[in-house]
Amino acid sequence: MASVTIRDVAKKAGVGVGTVSRVLNRNPAVRETTRLKVLAAIEELEFTPSPIARRLSLGKTMxxxxxxxxxxxxxxxxxxxxxxxxxxxxxxxxxxxxxxxxxxxxxxxxxxxxxxxxxxxxxxxxxxxxxxxxxxxxxxxxxxxxxxxxxxxxxxxxDDLEGGYKATKHLIDLGHRKIAYLSDHMHENPFNFQPVIDRYNGYRKALAEADIPFCPEYHRQGELSRRAAKQLARDLLTLPDPPTAIFAYSDTQAFGVLRAAEELGIRVPDDVSIIGYDDIEITEYLHLTTIRQKxxxxxxxxxxxxxxxxxxxxxxxxxxxxxxxxxxxxxxxxxx
CATH class of the missing domain: 3.40.50.2300 (Response regulator)
Structure with a gap:
């Protein structure tokens, strides 16, 4: 059976080809009675407009x-x-x-x-x-x-500055003062991702408001991956004076922190608290405290x-x- 064309629809509806085209393009100049007649013909003939022809008629790529x-x-x-x-x-x-x-x-x-x-x-x-x-x-x-x-x-x-602040403030409200921040690369970042800077600034803002001195040793940067985060977390957790809480820039990095704590026999949250960022789907199953971004x-x-x-x-x-x-x-x- 030959494919149905726009001319077949026009003939069935008793209108011109131009009118059918205007109906397909949702032109408001077409009278409602005419539009319904054309739509009925389209349905009866099971007509499907050619995407190429439609793009040409609209002058768009769609x-x-x-x-x-x-x-x-x-x-x-x-x-x-x-x-x-x-x-x-x-x-x-x-x-x-x-x-x-x-x-x-x-x-x-x-x-x-x-x-x-x-x-x-x-x-x-x-x-x-x-x-x-x-x-x-x-x-x-x-x-x-x-x-x-x-x-x-x-x-x-x-609002990543607010998000970084909320994560750190939550840990402070729980009594933590030795709070580490594990992030993506801040300065060796060819794309200049702004959230990396904003979440760090939120972290620093919460510390300053609570009169907690910033400890450079508690800020670790690395590739945004579970494996890299695990090694950075091991470095933090084996310091002579380790943090009691770690804020991870992303949930993916937080998973690496959780794994490092497990391998070191450090209990979460009894020995160290961990908070992530994003609230991706798997976090609910791992019971991860996190910052949800929309x-x-x-x-x-x-x-x-x-x-x-x-x-x-x-x-x-x-x-x-x-x-x-x-x-x-x-x-x-x-x-x-």
Whole structure:
């Protein structure tokens, strides 16, 4: 059986091909009675519009690009789930671009700054330079940032300074004064991830408010992995005067800290309290106390904001700051 075409739908509905096209493109100029007649013909004939023809008729690619670093990390996966929920219910497909080097980041920024490639960009955790933003704007590419900022672009961020403060304040409220912070690299960080700095500043702010001197020996930095965190935690826990509590920059690193404590025969939380950050799914099963950031919601809000800006290119940039929440489970307790 030959495939049904737009001309077959027009003939069935008793209208012109242009009218069917306007109905498919949701043109408000079509009268309701005509629109219903065309939709009935589409359903009866089981007509499926050609995506290529639709793109040509709209002058759009119907595709958005999502650029993110290290996208296999649990926090990014959760953000992807949020944006996928929104885009799956829209007419847009998305293409994921994984960035693991600054060279690849710069190449994607350069190649995707063309409106014949994509209709919009959603960039995670990678703050573009002023020159790059000029390129996006001059090309007419709507761009939204998630977990990164620029004053000329809409962006959605987590209040990580508040989150770092909450984590440390929770430990202080439990009577701890020897509090370590185990983080991702702060200065050897080619992507200049802002959350690394903000959570550290929140940690330092809570210590200062409680008149607890900062101990450089209690701050350890390393690769964001369970294995690296385990070794850093072993170094901390075998100090002559070890910390009684450890705040880990991420849940992934907190899992490494838990493993180190187990291998050393150190009881959690009796001997050392541990708090993570993110509240990824597995933390509930490991009973990890953590700081919940709205990962799913940030991806969801980012996708919605991008679709709004595609539909209204003149929209003014928006700044959305999502709060954090302390999730207390079984890995923190009062100091003994």
């Amino acid at each position: 595709t958005v690009a999502v650029i993110a670093p290290f996208f296999v990390r649990a926090s990014y996966v959760e953000r992807f789930r949020g944006l996928d929920k929104v885009l799956a219910e829209s007419e847009y497909d998305f293409v994921l671009y994984n960035v693991e080097t600054t060279v690849r980041r710069d190449r994607y920024f350069r190649e995707l700054a063309r409106n014949d490639r994509v209709d919009g960009l959603l960039i995670m955790s990678l703050a573009p330079t002023d020159h790059t933003v000029d390129t996006f704007i001059n090309a007419g590419i709507p761009t939204v940032l998630v977990d990164a900022t620029h004053p000329r672009l809409s962006h959605i961020i987590i 990962l799913f919601q940030s991806g969801q809000r980012g996708a919605k904001l991008l679709l709004e800006e595609i539909n209204d290119p003149a929209a003014q940039p928006q700044k959305i700051v999502l709060p954090t929440e302390l999730i207390q489970r079984k890995t923190t307790a009062r100091v003994k």
